[in-house]
Amino acid sequence: MCGVVGLFDLNGQTHFDESVVQAMNESQFHRGPDAGGVHLEQGVAFGHRRLAIIDLSGGAQPLFNEDHSVVVTYNGEIYNFEALSQELKDKGHIFRTHSDTEVIVHAWEEWGESCVNRFRGMFVFAIWDRNQQTLFIARDRLGIKPLFYGVLHDGNVAFSSELKALKTLVNLPREIEPTAIEDYFTFGYIPEPKTIYQGVYKLRPGHTLTFKVGQPLPEQKEYWDIPFAPVQDISEDEAQQRLLALLSEAVDLRMIAEVPLGAFLSGGVDSSAVVAMMSKLQDKPVNTCAIGFDVKQFDETHYADKVAELFKTNHYKDVVDSDTFTLVDTLATLYDEPYADSSAIPTYKVCELARKRVTVALSGDGGDENFAGYRRYKWHMNEEALRQKIPLSIRKPVFGLLGRLYPKADWAPRVFRAKTTFQSLARSSVEAYLHTVSLLNDEQRDELFSDKLKDWLGDYKSIQVFDEYVKKSPTQDPLSLIQYLDMKTYLVGDILTKVDRASMAHALEVRVPLLDHKFIEWASSLPADMKLKRQEGKYILKKSLEPVLPHDVLYRDKMGFGVPLAKWFRGPLKEKVEASLLGDTIRHSGLFNMAYIERVLSQHQSGMRDHSVVIWTLLMFNAFLMNEMATAH
Template identity: 75%
Template sequence: MCGIVGVFDLTGKREFTRELISRMNETQYHRGPDEGGIHIEPGVGLGHRRLSIIDLSSGQQPLFNEDGSVVVTYNGEIYNFPSLSEELKACGHVFKTHCDTEVIVHAWEEWGEACVERFRGMFAFAIWDRNQQSLFLARDRLGIKPLYYSALADGIFAFSSELKALKTLDNLPREIDPTSIEDYFTFGYVPEPKTIFKQVYKLRPGHTLLIKSGSVLPQSKEYWDIPFIPVEYTSEVALKADLVERMREAVKIRMVADVPLGAFLSGGVDSSAIVAMMAQLQDKPVHTCAIGFDVKQFNETEFAKQVANQYKTDHYEGLVSSDDFDLLDTLVDLYDEPYADSSAIPTYRVCQLAKSQVTVALSGDGGDENFAGYRRYRWHMNEEKIRAAIPLSIRRPVFGLLGKFYPKADWAPRVFRAKTTFQGLARSSVEAYLHTVSLLSEEQRNLLFSDQLKAALKGYKSIEVFNHYVAKSPTQDPLSLIQYLDMKTYLVGDILTKVDRASMAHALEVRVPLLDHKFIEWVSGLPSNIKLKGQEGKYILKSSLEPYLPNDVLYRDKMGFGVPLAKWFRGPLKEKIHLSLLGETIRQSGFFNMEYIEKVIRQHQSGARDYSVIIWSLLMFNAFLERELESAA
């Protein structure tokens, strides 16, 4: 995997210095420690950091077409590049390398903006076409690879794989966007296309941006969306066989590499399925990596060992201490903007372990979104039955009153938390799902935010993020709709961001077969009632995998990467919480109600309430603010 940067003069042909591009490029050294390259000509400058995976001896970037008029800087893997190469050669294009990068420049020459529709893989790239005087940016369909950009006040357009590269630009506008604060404390991340800064953006997944010299910055264009076109099948038996074959093919095309390759193995269904497919596709043992925890309820290694033993993998395990909080400062530097998923800690560690054995690792990310594996899908669909039977005009006042006065029971299993259920039933379907996935509820955000921040929000609420996607959704099926919302928000903003930054911190490439766009197109068309069947999530996936995996792996309760935050904040991090969340940085920001923060800390540390999510979110936001003050000094 790699890192890309670039600058483009929107108004003319200014000369950019090598020092400028190099400074941007070197902030992303970790993304590509093998090689670095720069190309500069009047009006444009491109940079690239390379992690060599395929065609190690050539394929250096930026890379050019035959006459040097088209140049690309690219981060990703295009898995169908061999067949595309042959097609382009038949059209008369001459190739100098055997890498996937060169396919991009020739595909641009042959098909223009439509070239992205031919690519199967994960990518973020920029193409400079001297003849057309245009810069073309593209991001893969699911947003596996990141791409940030900003148009500066002096007419310079800049882009990069990570926000930290743009931060090296002296005139980058760094005014914090109040709506991004609302979104961050709702979702735990800032969803696309926004960043924490008002005038810096992420290119949305499945979008392109074509910029012409001398023109204003246009809107990005969408080239792909999840179709949800119904799939026809003759029987469930035939469907299961088809599913396994399609999954196997998605895995197979991701096993091409000229460096050591392996897989994450958590002991869950998705990663175990990937390992099972890999084991059938190669003769030598699969390299597998698992992370264990010294707290039993978070430890899945016994299930990972079952799969490793079944397929005789070359298995490696690491142990994460329940007090592994030394990574806090590292996480802030990795993510560049506020990011509140605490499972970034074990994800960082499993990538660290994997890199000690391999350079490429396959993961099972995307299985829950594809096949309705999250418990919240079950809860939502149970509530949907009541919402469908009782009009909102009745539900809102009745259940709203019950939700307001019913005691909160954080300690109880979800099924017994009637307050949460009542609050969900008092809302529309989309409002209820936002309430379910929110880190802080709307009520908590209202208590946390200062009057100054509320005024700056001008009535903005994070429901607008969901409403944008609901308005364009290809499906109105209740389950498919919330899967669609997750794929557009949680998957890209949380899961894929977490894995990209954690893996790239160790120069490890992670490939995600379950997010193959052809596989997703097919799975999206399967009926909802065979994804979530009764109370069994991932029904069709699990039943398809019964010949390949133990029932203990397929049908046990999902665990996931857990971190004992509540314990940390009452113990070893108690003093740090006071220093950080009651300190001058957060106080002088003017964003928060300090009396509420003091109450949250007091009640959590006394054991009266579990406010660990609020505290962690504030801790990461404050750390971001402190970094901003340091860089501005």
């Protein structure tokens, strides 16, 4: 994969310092260790780091059209580039390379802004068109590849693949955005389009951004959204056949590479499905990688072993133990802003393992969002059935009171945690789903935040993130709506962010066939009861794969990429946790109620409550603050 950076003067006057662009570029060296390049002209500066995957000898960037009036810097893969290249050649365009990068340049010349509708793949690119005095930036439909941008104190625009490249600029605004703190402690990440900094943003997935010299405001457009309509009239047999055909095509497209290729294999349904398709599409054994844990109930490598044996893959695995906690500081530098998904640890390790043998790996990400595989979908729909029978005016006072009175039971299986259920039933459907996915619920955030932070936040609450997407949702079906919310928030802000930074840290390209936009368009149009049926998530996907994968791989309880934090925090990491959360950095930030943090630690260490999620979320925020102090200009 690659990294992009750029600077742009809205007045078209500045001659940018090459050393500044080089510093931005080199901060992302890990994204593209094979080559680097910059281009400077009046008002514009582009930089690029390259990880060579296709056309290894050509394809260097920034790359130009024939007369050098159009230049592009690009991160990603356009899987249909060969067909587009032939179409453009037929229209008279002359190609100097066999790279997908050059397709973008000529597609812009031929189709302008609508070129993005032609691309099938994952991408972020910036085009400077000198004749039109236009800077055009685009991000792929699902947000597989990242793009940060902001207006600097001197009025110029900067953009990059990672926030760390912008942090090299002395003119970057570094004031903390308070609503991002609220969002972080709700979701565990900062949802698009915000970043942790005021005035610095992420370009939303499926959007383009156009700057023109002499025009002070950029034009932002959405060019694609998940349709979720119209619902197909299709039989289960037809759906199964179509699903396998589309999945095979999506995998096949992502096996084009001139470097070693492999796959992640957790032993779950999605990664196993990808490996199964790959095994059918190539003659030689697939290279597969898995990560296990030193705590047995979190280790599922025996399922990965079973699938690897079935398809005779070249299988490699490693183990994560509590010593891996030293990665906390590394993760803070990788993600550049607060990020609290603890599965970033095994993801980092599996990318490290994979990179020893391959340069490109296929993953199974996206299956849960596409086919309603998360357990929380089942819980939500069970509660939704009751919510639809009892008006909110009755549910809110009755279940609200029960939720306050009922004791909290972290130790019990989810089905027996009546307090959480009562709290959800007292809310509207969207509020209840936010309550389900929140790392810290409303009451916990209220206790954690200092009076200073509460004043700073004013009336802002994270429910506004969901409300914005509900207003534009193409579906009001209860299941499809929460799938849509997850694809707009959790998938891009958590899952894809995690994989991009962890893989790029090791110069590993990860491709995601289950997030092929044509596959998603088709899957979103399936009836909801083909996704969640009789309490079985991913119903139609599993039925499709029954001839391909073992029953106990398809129908075992979902484990996910969990990390045994509760045990680690009471054992080998107890002193490290206390030193971090009770230290000067958190205390002097003035953002938190230290008495609440002390109570959380005490209850967790005594075994009274499992506060591992709260502790980890605070640990990662502390790591961000420490990294912020270390990188401050």
